[in-house]
Amino acid sequence: MIQNNPIGRLIAHIILIVGILIVAFPIYYAFIASTQSLQDIMRPPLSLLPGGHFWENYTTALFGGIGRIGGVSVGRLLINSTIMALAIAVGKIIISILSAYAIVFFRFPGRMVFFWLIFITLMLPVEVRILPTYKVMVDLGLIDTYTGLTVPLMASATATLLFRQFFMTIPGELVEAARVDGAGPWRFFKDILLPLSKTNIAALFVILFIYGWTQYLWPLLMTNRNDMTTIVIGLRKMISFADADTEWHLVMVTCILAILPPILVVVLMQRWFVRGLVETEK
């Protein structure tokens, strides 16, 4: 599909640019709205150029407090979401890399049983086991805590399987060379397996961070207090059915703020794991 025909290239570029415009315009529009005053937003048509209320709107949202969610600031929601997404991503990676390590490199009784137990959890996503999980969380008094928000989402079969697949591509000779070199299980894990898994960890971190960031159902159930909820839930709560009740300019600010951290993670980590991909070669 690579051709040097200038007309073909022109057409291809036009299609790509149109595509980008279609995808990017709503985001741009939200950004425009977030810089207008509520009155301007409520009086269509909305200008396509940024308004003069950028600082005012963003500082109000980040540090002020928003009436519809009980005076909690968006800054607080951002912190909550970040903690949740980070805890889920890091927790999942730690748990799954350790369990994959055990399953691939050790022979212990019941190894296959454990493997299948992990595998079966693939068929039980949060939504399916939500009632019993919720009951357990209530009994343990974990409603409105970070523990309650993150722990039930950590056990992850997908990440375990992914690491397992990767570990199985590591040549047996490398494992044996490490044994001859006097590396025990822990040293082998730390000195050899972890550095070789860097790319996988980076890729998984991006995916899992976004997974955690966009969680909706579980935080909705687990949090009653407005100051413990996530930005996604907060955003939902800020919108009232009656148009006049909703502070649309702050909603738009929250929208823009809510998409920034995932974009940041993707952009930063992408550089990191593309470099890893180029470097790693077995």
Next chain:
Amino acid sequence: MASVELTNVRKVYAGGVEAVKGVDIDIKDGALCVLVGPSGCGKSTLLRMIAGLESITDGTVKIDDKVVNDLGPAERDIAMVFQNYALYPHMKVYDNMAYGLRNRGMPKDQIDKRVREAAATLELAHLLERRPRELSGGQRQRVAMGRAIVRNPKVFLFDEPLSNLDAKLRGQMRVEIKNLQRQLGVTSVYVTHDQLEAMTLADILVVMNAGAVEQIGAPLDIYEKPASTFVASFIGAPPMNLIPVTAGESGLILRDGTRIGAEGLAVSDKDAVIGFRPEDLEVATGTESHIGGLLLDLKVLGVEPVGAESYVYGIIGGERVVVRVAGRSVSQPDDHLRVIIPGEKLHLFGGNGKRI
């Protein structure tokens, strides 16, 4: 500096497959022992049992007169060079070589000294900061060797270390390994399926087949007196010619019914095999005596000139044979030659394949 002693070593896998069937080998201090055999003969398994990477079903492995059956690979004081080098891809050459020493808690300055010494010996000094993927096959091979020698172990184990190199480099590395081993005087066990490598490297050659030792000895002794038809056909290139015969009333009968006089040949087995090396045939001009030897009729199938010598492929008594002729051969396909095998060059094997 240590001897390696294997006594009745057996390996039976969980499925009941017997990979190694009672092997006894005695390797003297400083000797280079080569295990050679076709793939699946158990030579690698045996090596891995010496290394401690494979459990020992039965028998004992002694290193330096100490039974090491229950010791892990790191405690046996061995170093191993793997077929695919098994370098740590994320570590620099320096760290690859230093890793084993660091795990043993050696002081930094001592590690540095050892690594630099080994690197100098192997001409790796300018590559210490590179990563394995930036090295050529031969260089990776050297790093793998370097990783073994910095450890200064009692025993070196080589698992087909040259099989991933091209032919020219292989020849070169072979000489280097031999020199290095001599110079360091470390007892070594070397596994290969390449009989040329085996012949040129070995102080003691162990020919294995189907999990058992066929013959142990000095390479040239084995070449000159193979203990069985298997060894005869495995050692030497092109391999020894083997012709099955039946002992008749007045001499030997070949497969195609040809009778040949065999004065002075005592063949007691009814079924036997006569063998001769490709270079041991002489073309008869009619005047030589062939008393004690055999005079045979060879039908030429084709000639392969390889420069310094030529291989004449032909048929004797229904069996394909190869003859090595110095220089160029004037034979043409379908020529008939009278050839003599001198008696002292003749190998005789019984019906069970063992040397008579």
